[in-house]
Structures are given as structure tokens and as C-alpha cells.
Amino acid sequence: MRPGAMKSLCLLGATGSIGQSTLKLVDQHPDRFLIRALSAHTQVDALIDLCRRYRPLQACIADPVLFTALRDGLRAEGLATTPLAGAEGLQDMAADPGSDTVIAAIVGAAGVASTFSAARAGKRILLANKESIVLAGQLLMKTVADYGAELFPVDSEHNAIFQCLSAHGGRAGVRRLILTASGGPFLGKTRTDLAAITPEQACRHPKWSMGRKISVDSATLMNKGLEVIEAHHLFGMPADAIEVVVHPQSIVHSMVDYCDGSVLAQLGEPDMRTALAYGLSYPDRINSGVKALDFGQLGHLEFQSPDTDTFPCLGLAYAAISRGGNAPAVLNAANEVAVTAFLEGRLPFLAIADIVAQSLDAVPWEPAVDLSVLMASDAEARRYANHRIH
Numbered sequence: 001m002r003p004g005a006m007k008s009l010c011l012l013g014a015t016g017s018i019g020q021s022t023l024k025l026v027d028q029h030p031d032r033f034l035i036r037a038l039s040a041h042t043q044v045d046a047l048i049d050l051c052r053r054y055r056p057l058q059a060c061i062a063d064p065v066l067f068t069a070l071r072d073g074l075r076a077e078g079l080a081t082t083p084l085a086g087a088e089g090l091q092d093m094a095a096d097p098g099s100d101t102v103i104a105a106i107v108g109a110a111g112v113a114s115t116f117s118a119a120r121a122g123k124r125i126l127l128a129n130k131e132s133i134v135l136a137g138q139l140l141m142k143t144v145a146d147y148g149a150e151l152f153p154v155d156s157e158h159n160a161i162f163q164c165l166s167a168h169g170g171r172a173g174v175r176r177l178i179l180t181a182s183g184g185p186f187l188g189k190t191r192t193d194l195a196a197i198t199p200e201q202a203c204r205h206p207k208w209s210m211g212r213k214i215s216v217d218s219a220t221l222m223n224k225g226l227e228v229i230e231a232h233h234l235f236g237m238p239a240d241a242i243e244v245v246v247h248p249q250s251i252v253h254s255m256v257d258y259c260d261g262s263v264l265a266q267l268g269e270p271d272m273r274t275a276l277a278y279g280l281s282y283p284d285r286i287n288s289g290v291k292a293l294d295f296g297q298l299g300h301l302e303f304q305s306p307d308t309d310t311f312p313c314l315g316l317a318y319a320a321i322s323r324g325g326n327a328p329a330v331l332n333a334a335n336e337v338a339v340t341a342f343l344e345g346r347l348p349f350l351a352i353a354d355i356v357a358q359s360l361d362a363v364p365w366e367p368a369v370d371l372s373v374l375m376a377s378d379a380e381a382r383r384y385a386n387h388r389i390h
């Protein structure tokens, strides 16, 4: 892609937190970015509103029951946008030649098929949907390479590492990747403190404004576990060379430690527009609207080791990497089921990790030979986890 050329975007998960941050950047740079396709899951009115504002060629509502509402709503607005629905609609949209860049910002394993579809179509992919790479990391990296696609991590930690590695020109001499973790809303709490946590408390993140699922993942430290798996695949590093350090201020987004003792870090305000702007404009840099760091105001930056006894999900993610095969897919699926149950008031906060651990033990191990095996393991883990919860 020629630097500085107009980019046409397919935004999957347009109604979510990452979707909205992306649209802010589009609004700021109408000369650089054009919205060609948008998707939502159930928020059909919000999707039609976005179509009115951005006039995409295509819009997809992932819940197929809502297709008629989307089609009729677009018609009533006099819009020429083609309505699509369901998983197939998302995959078609991700592969459509009308866009060159796909922002994969659907939450959960529901985003896997469209991410693969974009990869097979050779797109530039801005990957927010970390569940795709957790569930099928090796296969996704291979698909990206085989079809000449480009993968830009949008997770702020991986984006930070990507920036450090790009600045240095590659992975030579890298000793460790150091992922920073805010510690979430319950940093410093004991298991007794966490016994009666409500969804509202878990979703009240001290530093980042995010969707509910990732907010709960941050509170359990599963988010950092998913990110360790993501970093393992994205950067080809073994799990024992990926370290997590808690940094409550969320200013240092991650670091790369080199064998000569140098550590490179990327810093910035905790705002996802920085990582999105980097991926959207690479290799250029554009104004993201994120305010400059004020070092005089920052005071001190703290770092500490994670408390893996109180937050066992991080250790479960490392265990899933060493088991390999379908284990990360099982971990991810069981976590999605447990987090949904917690958000719906059907499962205590501390039981999320128990459900994940039990599912990892119960679902038979399989090698990750292809996506259908991993999706079958995902389904099996969901069945098992739901059975344990009910």
C-alpha cells in the first residue's frame, strides 16, 4: 500500500469501544480514511445511524434475525448501502475488494472467522480481536503469511512491542518481552475481598474505557493471559521469554529487553486511538487526538510482580501455551462462557478461574491441525463450561 494513499476501511464491531475510537480517527482524517463497510451484532439502530453518517457500501448485522430491520431501516433512510447478515455476511464483508484495511474489533471467538476471511483476502488487518490469535495463533500467522496479508496488533501492549521492534529493525538480540498490566480494578485485593464482587465493580476499570468482556478479563488478569498467548504467536517468542509486570499508571504500554541490557519501551496516555492511528497510518504517523504526556505531572511510575495466587487466570494462560494444541482455544471458550455468566449474575467472580481450569482438564487435548478442529474444541469447551455453571 502506498504511504499516504486514501485507505478504505471495513470496520467489524463498529458499535463497540474500539469501533468508536476508530471512527473518531476517521472523523479527524476524512482525507485519509473512507468507511466502506460496517458491522454490529444486535445494535441495529446504531448501525443504521452509522450508515447515515458514513454511507458505506455494505453493512452487516451479525444476528441474522435482525436482517429485515437493517434492510428496511437502510431503505427508509434512502441509503444505497447493501445489507448483509450473519457470520457469512461478516466473512464476505471482510474479504470484499471494496476495502483494503479490515479493523477486526468484534469481541470474542465470534470474530475468528471474519479475521481469517480478511487474512485469506490479503488485507491489512488491524487486530483488536485478540481471541482470534489466542484460539488459532499458529494457523492465523500462517494464513497471513500464505496470503500476503499484514497483521497490525491493536492491543496497546503488542502495539508497543511492535513499535519497539520496528524501531530497532527486528527481533535480533531480544531477550524478553515485558507486557505491562494495569492490575485492573482489584489490584492489591485479597481473595476474601473478591468474594462478592459485582459486574459493575469489575467493569469499572481505573485507567481504560473498554467493553464489558475485556473489562472483566482485566479484572481477573485473564486479559493479560490472553495477551501473553497473543505475544507468543505475534512475535514468535517462547512463553518463558514473555514476562508480565504490573504498572498501575498504564503509561508504559510494554517493553522489549535486549541481551545487552537495553530496554526499549513505548509510552503514552492510556487511549486506544494511539495504537489504532499507528496501524491505520503505518508507516506514516498521524495526529490521533491523544494528548501529549506531561512528565512534570506524571509523578512516579510504579512496577510490581503480578499476584498470581489471587488472580490464577494468568497462570492458566501460561499452562495453555505449554499444553499447546487446542488448549488455548479451550481456555478462551471457557473464559467467554464464565465471563458471560458472571456478567449475568449467574457465577461468582472467583469462580471464573475455576471454570476455566476445570474445562482445561476436562476437554480432551487435540493438535491444532486446522480451524475446524479448534472450532470443535471451542464448542466442546463451551458445552462443558455451561454444564458446570448450570
Ligand SMILES: NC(=O)c1ccc[n+]([C@@H]2O[C@H](COP(=O)([O-])OP(=O)(O)OC[C@H]3O[C@@H](n4cnc5c(N)ncnc54)[C@H](OP(=O)(O)O)[C@@H]3O)[C@@H](O)[C@H]2O)c1
Pocket: 012, 013, 014, 015, 016, 017, 018, 019, 039, 040, 041, 042, 043, 044, 062, 104, 105, 106, 107, 108, 110, 111, 128, 129, 130, 131, 154, 155, 156, 208, 209, 210, 211, 212, 213, 214, 272
Ligand atoms: N476496548 C478496548 O480498549 C480494547 C483494547 C484492546 C483490545 N480490545 C479487544 O477488541 C475487541 C473489541 O473490544 P471492545 O471493548 O471494543 O468490545 P465491545 O465494546 O463490547 O464491542 C464489541 C463489538 O463487537 C460486536 N459483537 C459482539 N458480539 C458479536 C457477535 N457475536 N458477532 C458479531 N459481532 C459481535 C458488538 O456489536 P453490538 O454493539 O451490536 O453488540 C460491538 O460492535 C475485543 O476482542 C477486545 O479484547 C479492546
